[in-house]
Amino acid sequence: MDKQLITGLILAGGRGSRMGNVDKGLQPLRGKPMAQHAIERLLPQVGSVMVNANRNIERWLELAAPVWPDETPGFAGPLAGLEAGLIHCATPWLLAVPCDSPFLPPDLAGRLAAAVEEHDADLAFAVTQEPGMRPQPHPVFCLVKASRLPVLSQYLAEGGRRMDGWYKDLKAVEVPFEDAGAFRNINTIEELQGYDDTLPLSLAKVTSCLSGYDPDALPVRDAQRIIREFVQPVRAVEKVALRAALGRVLALDVISPIDVPAHDNSAMDGFALRGSDLRPDSPVALRVIGTTYAGNASDAVPAAGECVRIMTGGVMPQGCDSVVPQEFVTQEGDTILLPAGVIRAGDNRRFKGEDLKAGSPALTAGRVVRPPDLGMLASLGIAEVAVQRRLRVAFFSTGDELRSVGEPLDEGCVYDSNRYTIYGMLQRLGVDVIDMGVVRDDPSVLEEALRSACENADAIITSGGVSVGAADYTKQIMARLGDVTFWKIGMRPGRPLAFGRIHSNGRSAFLFGLPGNPVAVMVSFYFFAREALLQMMGAQAPLPLLRARSLGAIRKKPGRTEYQRGILASGADGQPEVRITGSQGSGILRSMSEANCMVVLHDGQGNVAPGDMVDVLVFEGLM
Numbered sequence: 088m089d090k091q092l093i094t095g096l097i098l099a100g101g102r103g104s105r106m107g108n109v110d111k112g113l114q115p116l117r118g119k120p121m122a123q124h125a126i127e128r129l130l131p132q133v134g135s136v137m138v139n140a141n142r143n144i145e146r147w148l149e150l151a152a153p154v155w156p157d158e159t160p161g162f163a164g165p166l167a168g169l170e171a172g173l174i175h176c177a178t179p180w181l182l183a184v185p186c187d188s189p190f191l192p193p194d195l196a197g198r199l200a201a202a203v204e205e206h207d208a209d210l211a212f213a214v215t216q217e218p219g220m221r222p223q224p225h226p227v228f229c230l231v232k233a234s235r236l237p238v239l240s241q242y243l244a245e246g247g248r249r250m251d252g253w254y255k256d257l258k259a260v261e262v263p264f265e266d267a268g269a270f271r272n273i274n275t276i277e278e279l280q281g282y283d284d285t286l287p288l289s290l291a292k293v294t295s296c297l298s299g300y301d302p303d304a305l306p307v308r309d310a311q312r313i314i315r316e317f318v319q320p321v322r323a324v325e326k327v328a329l330r331a332a333l334g335r336v337l338a339l340d341v342i343s344p345i346d347v348p349a350h351d352n353s354a355m356d357g358f359a360l361r362g363s364d365l366r367p368d369s370p371v372a373l374r375v376i377g378t379t380y381a382g383n384a385s386d387a388v389p390a391a392g393e394c395v396r397i398m399t400g401g402v403m404p405q406g407c408d409s410v411v412p413q414e415f416v417t418q419e420g421d422t423i424l425l426p427a428g429v430i431r432a433g434d435n436r437r438f439k440g441e442d443l444k445a446g447s448p449a450l451t452a453g454r455v456v457r458p459p460d461l462g463m464l465a466s467l468g469i470a471e472v473a474v475q476r477r478l479r480v481a482f483f484s485t486g487d488e489l490r491s492v493g494e495p496l497d498e499g500c501v502y503d504s505n506r507y508t509i510y511g512m513l514q515r516l517g518v519d520v521i522d523m524g525v526v527r528d529d530p531s532v533l534e535e536a537l538r539s540a541c542e543n544a545d546a547i548i549t550s551g552g553v554s555v556g557a558a559d560y561t562k563q564i565m566a567r568l569g570d571v572t573f574w575k576i577g578m579r580p581g582r583p584l585a586f587g588r589i590h591s592n593g594r595s596a597f598l599f600g601l602p603g604n605p606v607a608v609m610v611s612f613y614f615f616a617r618e619a620l621l622q623m624m625g626a627q628a629p630l631p632l633l634r635a636r637s638l639g640a641i642r643k644k645p646g647r648t649e650y651q652r653g654i655l656a657s658g659a660d661g662q663p664e665v666r667i668t669g670s671q672g673s674g675i676l677r678s679m680s681e682a683n684c685m686v687v688l689h690d691g692q693g694n695v696a697p698g699d700m701v702d703v704l705v706f707e708g709l710m
């Protein structure tokens with residue numbers, strides 16, 4: 088049969104309920120929508136390919152055209168899709184395949200067509216048989232005579248829905264295929280990810296490399312390591328004007344186009360001279376033959392016994408290698424007198440290219456641009472800089488007890504403070520924030536919020552609901568939407584943490600479900616989310632810890648990391664000294680406000696005695 092007689096049909100009209108009600112065929116697999124794989128396998132086998140879809144028509148049109156929704160209403164299953172295809176089929180034959188079969192056989196059309204011709208049939212479909220198993224029919228992979236549409240419409244109108252139920256009065260043939268794997272279909276996000284070898288690792292893979300991994304007693308450094316290995320940078324670059332680059336992450340190395348400075352020049356206001364004229368133990372008299380200002384090279388070329396008056400930054404005259412500051416000499420008429428020993432040959436000269444040589448990297452990719460970098464880029468004459476696009480981070484608080492600022496505080500409720508601390512911490516990182524407000528403890532509202540966050544942001548930060556409370560639906564919903572794990576970390580505060588990546592409608596986002604307690608949320612942000620967000624931004628900015636002497640005793644249990652809020656100051660001997668702010672409860676936000684640092688007491692560490700040295704994370708510059 089000539090393939091031009093066959094129209095291919097991708098059946099993509101389902102609800103995707105086992106994938107969380109997403110448009111299944113649009114979910115990414117190996118870097119493209121899953122259905123694209125089926126389309127690419129089908130296209131060489133048929134004259135053209137069309138799609139049956141009931142949602143996201145615009146996105147489907149990017150993959151194939153035309154796109155036809157069901158005619159029979161109410162998501163009536165693949166048969167309704169087949170009907171829509173037959174209604175619009177302009178060729179005598181239609182070959183249907185499901186959108187979630189990325190491995191379909193390359194000779195599917197050929198073999199089904201040969202069978203209908205051989206048996207003069209109305210329809211042919213594939214069957215496979217694995218050793219020791221019963222034959223497995225695949226009626227969704229079927230070649231149908233387009234003129235048999237009325238039979239199908241009749242069956243649907245009578246309420247029939249079985250894929251293999253409508254053709255009992257037609258001539259149908261089964262066509263055996265050897266490779267059962269080619270008919271695999273993908274039903275869940277986990278299956279999808281399992282097939283995706285281009286995907287960054289799954290959490291299970293990452294954690295399997297960790298010896299003694301226990302999600303219920305995870306050391307801080309292991310959690311940090313898992314996050315580091317799992318998170319991927321967002322690769323998108325934009326060019327911005329120099330000033331707008333402040334705080335942004337450089338996407339490319341900046342190579343100096345010029346030598347800085349561009350000429351040998353003077354570091355002093357004084358007189359440029361030839362070092363060979365200097366005498367170690369007697370004064371020297373030199374005749375001044377000209378003047379050089381900065382930015383204004385003189386063409387005076389001093390001979391032996393001569394010099395040139397020069398300003399700071401002035402280009403060194405030819406033959407001169409030293410500058411004597413003007414305050415060291417006495418001048419009479421056009422002659423200066425230089426006492427013995429005030430300078431040595433080579434003094435006070437700046438070399439061409441001593442700051443930067445042309446062709447050498449001035450700044451490297453991944454650097455967060457700071458004020459001196461702006462200046463340096465300007466010194467190279469660079470007006471535009473390639474930076475990573477801003478990271479988009481969506482955040483919301485969960486909990487029915489939360490009221491937003493401006494609302495009355497009902498009995499038993501608290502004001503939502505986490506959204507404000509999270510907002511502040513995100514702003515300081517220079518990301519674009521999407522504040523999604525307070526989300527109620529209601530599964531469908533939570534799911535909707537997570538999906539919307541996922542579709543609009545690179546990362547999501549939530550607070551609350553990650554411990555074990557009865558109304559904490561957050562964990563179930565998060566787990567359903569992707570690859571998310573729930574940890575109890577060996578730390579205080581900030582013990583519970585959800586981490587992973589969720590998916591919705593072909594988009595994905597990294598998720599940090601931070602604990603609800605107001606201090607815990609900040610500690611988990613700084614020690615887990617911050618580095619990951621920077622990594623996503625393509626930046627390197629590890630947290631520097633300082634050593635300080637503890638003024639008082641601190642009680643500490645070995646076996647977990649503790650973060651105590653502290654006040655760092657200079658001791659009587661000028662050395663840094665830290666004392667703990669009062670109460671350290673993880674609900675006491677005041678302890679964070681009062682503090683200017685956090686004392687980090689590591690896993691193995693026990694009680695701290697007065698005078699012991701401890702690690703400290705300084706807030707200044709961080710917050």
Ligand SMILES: Nc1nc2c(c(=O)[nH]1)N[C@H]1C(S)=C(S)[C@@H](COP(=O)(O)OP(=O)(O)OC[C@H]3O[C@@H](n4cnc5c(N)ncnc54)[C@H](O)[C@@H]3O)O[C@H]1N2
Nearest residue numbers: 484486502503504505506551552553554582602603604607
């Ligand atoms: N039986 C157990 N109970 C708790 C455990 C545990 O392991 N077993 N862990 C405790 C720890 S540690 C923390 S931290 C909290 C974390 O709880 P959730 O993440 O589930 O958070 P919630 O229950 O929603 O809230 C806890 C607490 O924080 C207040 N909160 C929440 N969100 C906000 C906000 N946006 N602004 C201000 N305050 C907020 C909330 O009202 C609660 O008081 O669980 C412990 N329990």
Ligand code: MOO
Nearest residue numbers: 580581582607673
């Ligand atoms: O995370 Mo919780 O008590 O450690 O605040």
Ligand SMILES: [Mg+2]
Nearest residue numbers: 552554556559
């Ligand atoms: Mg809770």
